[in-house]
Amino acid sequence: MLADRWNAIHQRIVQASHRVGRDPNEINVVTVTKYLDVEQTKEILDLGLDHIGENRTQQALLKWKELGDRGTWHFIGRLQRRKVKDILNRFTYLHSLDRFSLAQEIEKRAKAQNTSLKCFIQVNVSGEKTKTGISPQDLKEFSLEVANLSSIEIVGLMTMAPKTDNPEEVRPLFRELREKQRELQQLNQPQLTVPHLSMGMSQDFEVAIEEGATWIRLGSVLVGERSEET
Numbered sequence: 001m002l003a004d005r006w007n008a009i010h011q012r013i014v015q016a017s018h019r020v021g022r023d024p025n026e027i028n029v030v031t032v033t034k035y036l037d038v039e040q041t042k043e044i045l046d047l048g049l050d051h052i053g054e055n056r057t058q059q060a061l062l063k064w065k066e067l068g069d070r071g072t073w074h075f076i077g078r079l080q081r082r083k084v085k086d087i088l089n090r091f092t093y094l095h096s097l098d099r100f101s102l103a104q105e106i107e108k109r110a111k112a113q114n115t116s117l118k119c120f121i122q123v124n125v126s127g128e129k130t131k132t133g134i135s136p137q138d139l140k141e142f143s144l145e146v147a148n149l150s151s152i153e154i155v156g157l158m159t160m161a162p163k164t165d166n167p168e169e170v171r172p173l174f175r176e177l178r179e180k181q182r183e184l185q186q187l188n189q190p191q192l193t194v195p196h197l198s199m200g201m202s203q204d205f206e207v208a209i210e211e212g213a214t215w216i217r218l219g220s221v222l223v224g225e226r227s228e229e230t
């Protein structure tokens, strides 16, 4: 059942890639397990889906305690500063670096623990007030400041599109994130190669792939919305 769903989605990923002449292997999937309990999350790992995405620290840490010896863990939600110490050394990626105070806390804690964190800078491309993220106008300055922090590896940019029934509506937002990536790359800073774009969710992952996503974050389309607590 889950395997069937994944096969169907994988086909869609391959087709979307081919529509724009991309290699489907460039597309990495984070399975968003926030709707799932430990047992169901284990099924995801058993299926070979290795990248687990969680958006709430408490739930995330409970699951990590049970399953953290497997998979690669991505924190995708808003992260409170006081939780940074819990995420480090457990989660490999943060998709939601959205303010400098958070970056400073990561730098401080990671240094002390002699570790580092791979971060996506979250950009609020849509400008929605309910969404966090750096505004496109502030992105360059923010990125240059974060690039100075040795314990943060900026791996790319992330955005969340507004909810929509028509994914074509959000295509311009994905395109803009890619444009922002290009602008940062043109600064030619060694810490700002920003190779990745984390964009696209259940509603719009095919459009995101067409626009250059290298990480897509899939929840409901893959796992349904069982026991959602958000």
Ligand SMILES: *Cc1c(COP(=O)(O)O)cnc(C)c1O
Residues within 6 Å of the ligand: 032, 034, 055, 076, 077, 160, 201, 202, 203, 217, 218, 219, 220, 221
């Ligand atoms: C929940 C969530 C997703 C996945 O959403 P679906 O629509 O269920 O695929 C992706 N990214 C973030 C940041 C989320 O919070």
